[in-house]
Structure formats: structure tokens, C-alpha cells
Amino acid sequence: MRKILVASGKGGAGKTTVSINLSSALNKLGHDVTLVDCNFTTPNIGLYFGITKIEKSIHDILSAKSSNISDAVYLHKSGAKIVPGNISLGSLNKINPQYLNKKLKRLSSDFVILDSSAGLGREAMSSLAACDEVLVVVNPELPSVVDGLKVVELARKSNKEIIGAVINRQKGKLEMKTSKIESILEVPVITIIPEDEHVKKALVRSNSVYDLYPNSKSSIAYRKLAHYVTGDVFYEEKKNILKDFVDLFRLG
Template structure:
């Protein structure tokens, strides 16, 4: 059975697109036929993150009726199928967002999971992805403005007949994760699907135009995304990363050296 998830946020800058790309890549790594469609036809970023900014055919051309859907599908990391939106203003003006339903109808015949990266905020272009998905996943930062805007997006989703599965809290201080999770569930009224910690490797992976789950699979953010993907599939997550030996400090090395000298004298 195909599952369609729209990844949404109330405001820009939450890391929504980064989460969409990495979650889609992880699902593909786990053997699921996964498609990622960038429905943000005005401020597209999926192509930029994956190095597809020069793709000859994008969702813009498909929605404008210039090309068919097969011409706008690209293979990304781990076999993830990507349908990027274009970055040109002219392409945006010619695209008809109402045709997104038709594109989706064709895609769902080919995959197990379809992730839709929705436009941030509340706009006409953003309503369709909220309404047509099986479930909506909110990406939220642990700050008041992001939470308030996410709540507005949740309300809008319910108004247009959609359903919010839960939220992913992104860029969280690991020491405060439990407290933030409880507060977020209380305020938004939906369960927290996962918490992605602040991780400097996210920026490094972005600079390399690669998902963090590919470039740094053992990083804290990658493990968090792996857990979320496992829950969506319905399998248990097992951290198979070998334990890293604790690095010796100066006192430890000094004590060992001192003990060794005393033993040698004997």
C-alpha cells in the first residue's frame, strides 16, 4: 500500500527540506521505493540540496504541460527518485499548481512512499499538498514563532480535510529533548515522531550536496532520522554503531606513565 506524506512547516528556515531529503533517502536506503516531490514551486530547494539545480526538466515544466512526468524524474542518493521544482521565475509563472494532483496520481502507481516537500507558510500553493496527502508531518524548531506557525498549519490542514500524523522537532539541544518533546505534544496536540539534534555535520553534508544520512550515517542527526524512518515503515530501529572508546585525558595518561615508571624500578 502506498503512503503519501506531506512534509510541512509553518515558517521557512526550520530545516523542512533537509528533513524531507534525508528522510526520503533513508527510506530508500531501507529498501523502499521512495519518491520525493518538491511542491514548493515558488521557492524550490530540493534540487539545490541534491545538486539538481540545473536539471533540464522540473516540476515547473510538467505543471506547465511542456514535458511529461517521466522526463522530470531523477535518481538521487540510495536510489531515491526525485522530482525537483525549478528555480526560474518564468517557470514558476507558467506552472499550474492545480495539476499537482494529476502528477501525484501518476507517481503513486510507481512507489511505496511519496514524500511531498510543501511550501512553507500558509498560501494557495501550499493547500493542495496538505489536502491530498494521507498524512502531514510538521517540522518544527523549538522556538515560539516556529511553534505558533506550525499550529496554524495544523489548523489549516484540518480545515481542508487533511490529517496531521505528528511533528518532527528539528535542531534540538540534546540535553533538553525530553522537556521539549512533552511541551510540543501539549501545545500542538499531536505526537512527536522524532527529535533531530543540532548537528554540525548537517552543514558539512549540505556543502557537499549530499544527505547527511549518506555522508555521515553515524552522526546524531542521521541516527534520529533513521529512527523516524523505521517507525514509518513499522520496524524496530537498532543502533549498530560500535561503541567508541572514551578518549584518555591528561590525568589518565599521566597516571599510567607514573605507574609504569614505578613498575620498571621494581
Template sequence: MTQQAPQSQQQALLPGVKNTIAVASGKGGVGKSTVAVNLAVALAKEGHSVGLIDADVYGPSAPLMLGINEKPVVDNQKLRPLEAHGIKVMSIGFLVDEDQAMIWRGPMASGAVRQFMSDVEWGDLDYIVFDLPPGTGDIQLTLVQSIPLTGAVIVTTPQDIALTDARKGLKMFARVNVPVYGIIENMSYFICPSCGHREEIFSYGGGKRSAEGLGTEFLGEIPLYTKIREGGDTGKPIVVLEPDSEHTKKFLEIARNLHEEVKKFNETRPRDGGGNIVIDV
């Protein structure tokens, strides 16, 4: 008689969610939140149902970047996620003041993120994207251990110092057996809007080289562009602000590349008795 596999953690915590993906970086300020938000909306534009969990309880970005000023309501003893630009969203920024969010200790931070999974009515989704706090220290490690992740993507800028940190990110996920789908290079280059000159402010191509060296995929590159920053500050991700621009095409391409990688990985994953992918946390 074959033994019934135990229900995976993901099925218990997020029963209707197919894929849970962390957006991480070794270094702060490389554009994780910008990428997480635009990638989530790009995946939705590609036809997937998508949620975003802002797991950076120390410096939540989702409310500002998505232009959400409401508070979530409780429905049937669960919080209903807020919605913006076609995705469902939960952030500590909806619930407490920014100053309060800053003083959380590691276990409280993980507890809050866990509640964002267990106490929120996510429904059926193809993807939940997690925007992680920067770094690869104990706080981040505890956090990734408490989220049933199907995989992660690493955001980096192209210069050597950021890439060294990106490698640490890959190592952190390897320690907890979470596959890394690939690397996204942000702030890859800058095209001067007046003269068209291309400037590689933080060097160029490091993300692609690192991905090759580390045996992971290169999912794409995003240039430095003023409206990406402006969109982040005004609640309109670039994929919404300029839906037909080159920058939006880059995010849509990254979303497609990621989806392909996810499909490839999912074909080889162990399944439980109900056909669900087994993820141990």
C-alpha cells in the first residue's frame, strides 16, 4: 500500500495558491520593491491571477508604490486583501504606522508575514509574489523559512559589489532548499532622454555573467528611467503608467521568462497524494 504523503505546508497555509515567489536581493536599494510590484502587475497582464505580499515589515513599500490608502476589512474572520492594478495586495503598511513597523523584532516580523498568509482570504491564485526586506542575515533567513516558497528571484544592479551580495542571496536560498528561478538586473543602463546617449552608470552585464557563473537563468534587465521612480512614488507602476513603453515590454518579457522557468521547475517537483506540489518549510 502506498503511503499518503502529508499535506504540504503551502497547501495548509495558502490552499488556493499555485506558486509563491520571493523577490530578494543581497544589497538594499537595488529596486526589489519596484521589481516585485511591476513583476506582479506584469504577470497579471499576462493573464495570471496574482497577489503581492509586502514581506518587508520594516520598510513597507507596497502602499505607496501601488497607491493604496485604504485599510483591509475583515470578512468571515479573515482579512480581505486590497486590490490595485489587477492584483491583490497585503502590507503591514495598511495596518500600522510606518514608525511602528520599524521597531519589530525578527520573530514578530516573521509572525506578521505568516499571518498575511494564514489570516488573509487570498482565494485561488496562480502567483503570490513576496517583496522581501534587503539582506541575507538572520532576519531574512528566518523569514524565508517561515514562507512556503516555491522559488525566488534575485534582483541586482550590475556592479561587482551588488553581485557579490546577489551570490549571498543565492546561497541563502540554497540553504533552505528554495530554488532560484533566476536573476533580474535593475538599473542596467541609462538612455539620456535629450540626446539618446547610453550611459552604463553601474557597469553593465554583471547580472547575466553572474547568472551564467552560478548556474541560474538571467531573466532580464531593466534600465534606469526617471518615470520608473516617479511611478513608484505616485502609486502607478511603470507597467500601468506607460503600458506601451519599452520599459513595460522589459517587465512583460521578464514575467514571461519567469513563468517559463516556473513551469519547467514544476514539472520535476515531488507531488503529494492529491497531486499538489510538496514544499517543506
């Protein structure tokens, strides 16, 4: 089992979106993946997947020593396995994040993707302690990259393997160059995910971009990321305008 933490220094960089779509892309490559919401204060995975009735959440699992995390796994129609959080504030007070590491061992997936909370607070630190590897999400702006560096430094200090960085929401040519971002972070940039309206469309349809729009630009970037993570060879796909067009109007 590989436990990968998706982290960022700044909030809103795209951790949840990357976690969901990396999980989906790994799943489509044939791997068993469980996605765990480790943003205990403001959990979003359940909302993103449209799970309205949460019987057991990560909060319940971290509140009781004897609970089994397998009881909190939801199977989404896309095939995604999810351990969502409980959005009520009351449930936050009861959890012991230090149980996380032990609880995750009960999962049997090849990959466990942990969607972190932003920053370097206690919450993010408990997820960092529970993971094996870290993926850093940054936006192509200096403050986001500088805050991302703090995550890289902390991961190094904690002896975690850093897979690399993901640049999310690339809008145009005027933004920070990839080489500059790599030289600040001192880790490779694995993939660049563009600003993509399919992200919002997928959110409205309570599913991953990768599952709904596999030929969108962001899905191609996620495919590259999943191949990098697994070590498989990735063949860059030629842009297919017809496929893009079909994707854009597939409203199902």
C-alpha cells in the first residue's frame, strides 16, 4: 500500500480537486484506490462527490479506538472508494488525529490518497505523519510556490518521500515559469493542470473531471500524473479538437 498525501501551503490551491482526479486516474489504470478526507476542519470530498447521507465518516473512525475504517468506505458510481468527513463542527472536537496512521493500515487498497488541509498546522501534520509520500500542489504564483516550499521542507524533515509538485490552474503564458518553480521547490514539476471549465462542470455533476471528461486538457494532465506516480510510460496525446468539442457538450 502506498499512502500519498496531497498537500499545499496555501488554501485553495486545488488539493481536493487533485486528490479526486488522481484517485480516479489511478483507478482507471486498474489500481485499487481509496481516497480519504484528511481535511478534518473543512472536509470537502463528500460534497464534491454529492454524498448527502454520511453514516460513518473519518471523524467517527478517529473518535473511537476500536472502529474500523473499512466501515466508512463509500463506493461512488464512478468506482471511486471514498472515506468522507463529517461537516458538522461538533464531530471535530471528538477526533484524535493521532489514530490516523493505525487506522489506515486496515485499508487493503494499492493506493491511499490523503486530501490534506492547507498549511502546516496540527491537522496537516497528523496527515503528514500518517503518509509515506507527498505530492505538493501549487498555483503558478510566487506566494503559492513559497508556501509550497514550506511543505517540501517539512516533508523532508519528516523523512517523507516527495514525489514532486503539481502546478494547478495554469492560465496563460504570463505566469511563473516551470523552471523557476522547480528551482524554488527543488523538486520536479510532474504535470501542469490548466485552468479548465470542466472542473466546475464536474463539480456540478458530483463527479471527477477524469471520469466525466477523460479527453479534457486537465484529464490529460492527470493521466500524466497517474503514470508518473505508478512509473508507467506516458505517451503525450495529440490534441483532438473533435474530442474536446464532444466533451464540452456532454451534459448527460
